[in-house]
Amino acid sequence: MLRIACPLCGERDYTEFRYGGDADKRRPLHGTADLKAWDDYVFVFDNPKGPHREFWQHVVGCRQWLILERDTATNAVGVCELARALANAREDSRR
Amino acid sequence: MQPKRSSRYSALSLARHAFSGAPWPRAWRSAEPKPSYDVVIIGGGGHGLATAFYLAVNHGITNVAVLERTYIGSGNVGRNTTIVRSNYVLDGNTQFFDHSLRLWEGLSHSLNFNVMLSQRGQIVLGHSPLQLDVLARKGNIMRLNGIDAELLDRKQVMDLLPYLDYSSETRFPIWGGLLQRRAGTARHDAVAWGYARAADAHGVDIIDQCEVKGILVQGGRVSGVETSRGRILAGRVGISVAGHSSHVAAMAGLRLPIESHLLQAFVSEPIKPFLDHVLSFGAEFFYISQSDKGGLVFGGHIDGFNSYTQRGQFPKVQSVAESAVALMPSISRLRLLRHWAGIQDMTPDGSPFICRTPIRNLYLNAGWCYQGFKATPAAGWCFAHTIARDEEHALNRCYSLDRFERGLELDEDGVGNWTYKQ
Numbered sequence A: 001m002l003r004i005a006c007p008l009c010g011e012r013d014y015t016e017f018r019y020g021g022d023a024d025k026r027r028p029l030h031g032t033a034d035l036k037a038w039d040d041y042v043f044v045f046d047n048p049k050g051p052h053r054e055f056w057q058h059v060v061g062c063r064q065w066l067i068l069e070r071d072t073a074t075n076a077v078g079v080c081e082l083a084r085a086l087a088n089a090r091e092d093s094r095r
Numbered sequence B: 001m002q003p004k005r006s007s008r009y010s011a012l013s014l015a016r017h018a019f020s021g022a023p024w025p026r027a028w029r030s031a032e033p034k035p036s037y038d039v040v041i042i043g044g045g046g047h048g049l050a051t052a053f054y055l056a057v058n059h060g061i062t063n064v065a066v067l068e069r070t071y072i073g074s075g076n077v078g079r080n081t082t083i084v085r086s087n088y089v090l091d092g093n094t095q096f097f098d099h100s101l102r103l104w105e106g107l108s109h110s111l112n113f114n115v116m117l118s119q120r121g122q123i124v125l126g127h128s129p130l131q132l133d134v135l136a137r138k139g140n141i142m143r144l145n146g147i148d149a150e151l152l153d154r155k156q157v158m159d160l161l162p163y164l165d166y167s168s169e170t171r172f173p174i175w176g177g178l179l180q181r182r183a184g185t186a187r188h189d190a191v192a193w194g195y196a197r198a199a200d201a202h203g204v205d206i207i208d209q210c211e212v213k214g215i216l217v218q219g220g221r222v223s224g225v226e227t228s229r230g231r232i233l234a235g236r237v238g239i240s241v242a243g244h245s246s247h248v249a250a251m252a253g254l255r256l257p258i259e260s261h262l263l264q265a266f267v268s269e270p271i272k273p274f275l276d277h278v279l280s281f282g283a284e285f286f287y288i289s290q291s292d293k294g295g296l297v298f299g300g301h302i303d304g305f306n307s308y309t310q311r312g313q314f315p316k317v318q319s320v321a322e323s324a325v326a327l328m329p330s331i332s333r334l335r336l337l338r339h340w341a342g343i344q345d346m347t348p349d350g351s352p353f354i355c356r357t358p359i360r361n362l363y364l365n366a367g368w369c370y371q372g373f374k375a376t377p378a379a380g381w382c383f384a385h386t387i388a389r390d391e392e393h394a395l396n397r398c399y400s401l402d403r404f405e406r407g408l409e410l411d412e413d414g415v416g417n418w419t420y421k422q
Helices: A035-043 A083-094 B011-020 B046-059 B093-105 B107-111 B129-144 B154-160 B188-201 B245-252 B314-327 B372-389 B394-399
Strands: A003-006 A010-013 A018-022 A051-057 A065-071 A077-082 B036-042 B064-067 B122-126 B150-153 B176-180 B205-207 B212-218 B221-227 B230-239 B259-268 B278-281 B286-290 B296-302 B336-346 B353-356 B362-366
Touching: A003 A065, A003 A077, A065 A083, A077 A083, B036 B046, B036 B221, B046 B064, B046 B188, B046 B362, B046 B372, B064 B188, B064 B230, B093 B107, B093 B372, B093 B394, B107 B188, B122 B129, B122 B154, B129 B150, B129 B176, B150 B154, B154 B176, B188 B205, B188 B372, B212 B230, B212 B245, B230 B245, B230 B372, B245 B259, B245 B362, B259 B314, B278 B314, B286 B314, B296 B314, B353 B372, B353 B394, B362 B372, B372 B394
Parallel strands: B036 B064, B036 B230, B064 B205, B122 B278, B230 B362
Antiparallel strands: A003 A010, A018 A051, A051 A065, A065 A077, B122 B176, B150 B176, B212 B221, B221 B230, B259 B296, B259 B336, B278 B286, B286 B296, B353 B362
């Protein structure tokens, strides 16, 4: 069983969480006219066999969005942190 | 010295071997890689072997190598739920998968190898009047395309499948179903072995224990591959490695609309003949049939997050077993003999790719989602055409790599890699 250590609630079965995909993708800014950028964001994946940073939401716990490091070749998990910090940093970089 | 290659299989050769007791000769040569080929196919699964076979038979291209990282039949072709059918709705899928089923119907003769096609019929159940309307529409589309389909009411389903839960307490009452009689199952290992043997007989080199480590690209054009057994030059290269498509395509600098997910399948202990058809639950994603050895073979949805581990998660075992028992309470005490997880290419719209790529002379057959096995003959047939002619056949034009950016998604069931967004 994949177990995820939520920074707020502690370690839980992955069934308490909802998977949210690759966390290293950057959504194009609203108003971006280049459709290729949107196609890339929505449809294309690096899909690495190895280390992967990904979103999970603790839907039946604190409902926070998290960023988990997981190796897709072994399912070994690394650091799990709140996604909020990253989201704020990205917002700042766009201002 | 190479052992003598097997001659044509027949009732006579069977009788001769039975009396002589001599071991059967190898079904195909163990080939050493040559320095160069007209076509190199990466991936010795069902699709790769079928591609080599149709390159030789349909296009006269026999200077072909099929490279397999481990051994023939070790991938998804040897570990699936063996269902073949062509009950699709969308133009493109409908024609492609019926072409595949028609190839299945003649495959044992084409290959001189019994693939044990069993057209036992597949029934998709409907659990509400609305779902029966949807199935009626599906059946009408199939019939308009010349594919057999029969809409069954509750009484007809009860006659055919007396062992389902028809009680008033059941959560998903059965209102009817859609039957495709030409659908059924095939012996998956035999498909790999049959295509390998037939391709080999046409001169194709099947090279196992040969891992591709790099794809040589010069000036936007592919020129060969680096492998664990040395460099092999090639005029054209086809990638047919579902599960690891992103991994191999990345060697040529390509990023794909694919995520690798785990799909689990299950086999129960063997029991006496019980389930005569292939059966699909309409209330959940669940499909089941009974193998010739007596085991119930069944599966469900993907695990729900990308992984290459080939180890399924337990909660999915539980939910698939719950579907099985909801449908057929009588099997609740059966034990699982084995279960496994295969790595599966999942695309955003649930449809595959059989196409050229942005790199000249590099071709892609990938993204098979839940449907790789039933597609094997047509995928090989179309991929061979695409490689030989350097253009897609009408049957696989819909499976292009750039269909998302052109707004031409082919979303049959809403079962792409978006499971986590549902």
